[in-house]
Amino acid sequence: MPGEDIESRVGKSNHSSTGSAYSLEDRDRNWVSWLIPLFVVANVVMFVVEMYLNNCPKRIKNRGFNYGDFGDKCVARFLGRLQRLGALNWAKVVHQHQGWRLISCIWLHAGVIHLLANMLSLVFIGIxxxxxxxxxxxxIIYLLSGFGGSILSSLFIRNRISVGASGALFGLLGAMLSELITNWSIYSNKVAALLTLLVIVLINLAVGILPHVDNFAHIGGFLTGFLLGFILLLRPQFGWLERRSLPAGVRARSKYKAYQYVLWLISLTLLIAG
Incomplete structure (x- = not known):
């Protein structure tokens, strides 16, 4: 009927057909994830390179296998060598103009536990x-968030090096939050979606309590991803998605809501200004 709320009608039908937090989740999941697994492989390969540069195979051969030598201790005792591979170092970025370290550092890790924690989070969130x-x-969100985290880290941490994909990971978390906000009206189970996201964010924030954690990279990555989510993760609204099946005389809704355009513009302005 012309007077019926098309968005409500579609929302009800989607909600009754699925119990997921997304009412359009099944329809939207038409991509095959290959980039995130590729990122995981790249991080593992770089860690193997670190092990060889730190002469870990020789240490294991001469002293017998020991998890500490193979993992965190083997890498942590030679953190200085990470600079050869591109660890973030404020002095080298500023005085030696090695800006490439702002990106290269997100592919390096300081130990097995560090690597496993980040890669498990990346698989769980990114895929x-x-x-x-x-x-x-x-x-784009992953790389730019890692870059943003590195920038903030280099501004506040000047006396030690920094490595890890945590800034990029927090960028994905920030993007998840902004995606939830900007696409709020198309969620069929808003409470479940919000609680799930909050639990994930709180768990990752708790990691920041541990010693030697670069919280500035986390904050910079999260803020960058949060703004990028408003720009890159917009979803068309129900009325626009169902425009082809609307009865004659019923006016289709616009593709995006007014607040989505406003958030998009504000986020773009802040990113450019930052």
Whole structure:
């Protein structure tokens, strides 16, 4: 009927057909995730390179296998050598103009536990996002968030090096939050979606309590990803998605809501200004 709320009608039908937090989740998941697994492989390969540069195979051969030598201790005792591979160092970035370290540092890790924690989080968070939004948008968010985290870290941490994919990971978390905000009206189970995201964020924030954790990279990555989410992760609204099946005389809704355009513009302005 012309007077019926098309968005409500579609929302009800989607809600009754699925119990997921997304009412459009099944429809949107048409991407095959390959970039996030590739990122994981790249991080593991770089860690193997670190082990060889730190002469770990020789240490294991001469002294017998020991988890400490193979893992965190083997790498941590030679953190200085990480600079050869591109660890973030304020002095080298500023005085030696090695800006490439702002990106290279996100592919390096200081130990096995550090690597496993980040890669498990990346798989858990990143694959789902890539399935929903594709490799281009998620890849951009991941890399730019890592870059943003490195910038903030280099501004506040000047007396030690920094490595790890945590800034990029927090960028994905920030993007998840902004995606939830800007696409709020198309969630069929808003409470479940919000609680799930809050639990994930709180768990990752708790990691920041541990010693030697670069919280500035976390904050910079999160803020960058949060702003990018408003720009890159917009979803069309129900009325626009169902425009082809609307009865004659019923006016289709616009593709995006007014607040989505406002958030998009504000986020873009802040990113450019920052």
């Amino acid at each position: 789902r996002l890539e399935q929903q939004f594709g490799f281009v948008r998620i890849g």
